[in-house]
Amino acid sequence: MTPRPTRPGLRSSVTAAFAVGAMLLSVALSLGTYLSARHVLVEQRERTALRQAFADAALVRDSLRTPGTGVSEALNSVAPPAGASMYVRRDGEWYSSSLDQSGEELAAEVRPIVGSGSVGVAWTALTEPNALVVGIPLPAVDAEYYEVAVADELDATLRTLSIALMVGAALTTLAGAGLGRAASARVLAPLGDVASAALSVSEGNLRTRLRDTRDPDLSVLVGAFNHMVDALHDRIERDARFAADVSHELRTPVTTLRTSLTLLQRADGLSAQARHAVQLMSEELARFHRALEDLLALGRLDAGINEAELRPTGARELARQALVTSGRPRTLLQAQDSTPDPAVLVDRPQMVRALINVYDNADLHGRGFARVVVSEHPQHVEVHVRDRGPGVPPGDRQRIFERFARAGGAKAGTGSGLGLSIVAQTVNQHGGTVWCTHAEDGASEFVIRLPRHAAREEA
Structure with missing residues (x-):
């Protein structure tokens, strides 16, 4: 037979509820914080990259305006920021300040926008980590300028932020579990008092009462328990008094009957059958007398050892x-x-x-x-x-x-x-x-x- 699974206790359930609630709340706050911070940081990074790209594009354009200056010379005359690469497309040819990756692949998402004469900004996943691609048309020199900036610092910042938020969520969950444990202990403390009092009553101590409390939520429970014990005490006392009173009232006629039977046993002239009947009556009456004495003793015991x-x-x-x-x-x-x-x-x-x-x-x-x-x-x-x-x-x-x-x-x-x-x-x-x-x-x-x-x- 498969044993039935044991249900968790109230304290464990309250602790788990607090822990789950704290975890959900901390996860929601952490996720909101991360998304908000990521949005702000990404926008800030895009604005910085756009300003830098416009400045570098202006330098390349001015260099290309100089007679006899080639595209490669123009790119070499500009110092790109750390982690950035510059690409120029002119007359269907691609020129690059770096030989790491092809500019045609990196600029694929923004080329249609730049080709239409607008500035294009997009993120690409072709690098590790992701990079921001800025495309600027240079109609004065009949060229297109692209600058690819790898977001190393942004990626490191977001990674650090995510780790900090996860650690904070874990600590918040543990704190919630601890708070739930303390709250459950506080909530169950009155139940422990009730259980102890009930155990004392079950052991026969009918003078046990719960102390009055100012807590309006617990005062009803305390009052109901004490009223129950009072009613139980009164009922037991009534039953004990009733048994004692009945036994006491029966003691006198029983004593009279025993005395009469004793005199009858000593009488002469009784037949053997009558004497046997008298003897049976005497034995049963003695047994009845013992039962009365025992009932009186139980009545006194039910009244209390105090x-x-x-x-x-x-x-x-x-x-x-x-x-x-x-x-x-x-x-x-x-x-x-x-x-x-x-x-x-x-x-x-x-x-x-x-x-x-x-x-x-x-x-x-x-x-x-x-x-x-x-x-x-x-x-x-x-x-x-x-x-x-x-x-x-x-x-x-x-x-x-x-x-x-x-x-x-x-x-x-x-x-x-x-x-x-x-x-x-x-x-x-x-x-x-x-x-x-x-x-x-x-x-x-x-x-x-x-x-x-x-x-x-x-x-």
Whole structure:
């Protein structure tokens, strides 16, 4: 399959447009300047050659009037200007002051004009460079005078002018490209601010706003973006409050139902079928209660981490407290207590709850919680939680952190489907990341990475 060509970016397009515009403008100006200068120089050269030819023709005519003076003697008596040749046609014969070229060929274009009794001026390309031919009739001596002046100086001047104009056009094109680059950077700078703000909003920082500007063209964009973020923030807060309110309103009747079912389970005289039904109701109600608690936790997280109380806490201390709070033995934490506990800046209750959710996930879906290991690095701390299961398929390792997503397990259907999503949102709002990978023995390993808090460690 042939790959589609990549379209140039906006900055490249603007730079190219400026460069092409500058090139076209400079070429037009250079061409106009060259043609105007060439016209002036050519006219000036023609006037100079005409004056010189009239002067030389007068000298030749006066010499020919002298009795006994031949045409060759008359030509030799006149000193032509540098680069010029003189020709005289008399009685059908051609006489020349130079033997370089035939006067008949050089004067071919002006001979009809001179033959009619007028002065003729024309350019010829028979020389290198071109030459100016001036023809003057001499009726007093029954002759025609021709003077051929090679335009060496004019050619050199025009060549120098053309080179200078081409260099100027090239420099103008480069200057236009540089100006286009600077202009595109200036134009794209607000778009870069919008992109950075949008990225910050997508990462969950809904307090991000664009700064007000006095630019009337950008004020509309800034106002629309900030209004969009405000509306998004309000919508998320309404949804979070709605979920929290619903969960809170359901907590009381659920608690009443659990208490009633507990009393019913302890009652005597229930048949085996009724006791089994009561047990199923109790399990489903417990699952429903866990889902309500998770929804309340998600509602608090959606309200923002800024409402939490962040304190520097040891990573091993967090892992150990999560084990104790969930009723698990401390020996599941494999760490070197002799080394300083790496510190992280977290809201302690939220992070403990997140770790407990990972532990519970290992028990519910990973055939049992195996161990937790805390590893420290120069810039971050990692908490590794390993289970005893067969591992999570690669295609489900990212999806299991979505809300109400499950990937099977030994006790499928016992969780709320919100535990790992709470973990992901909690860790992300603390500036960290969480992912699922596989261990050497094929089991699943969940890794929570949090930034280190060096200030507490130095203290």
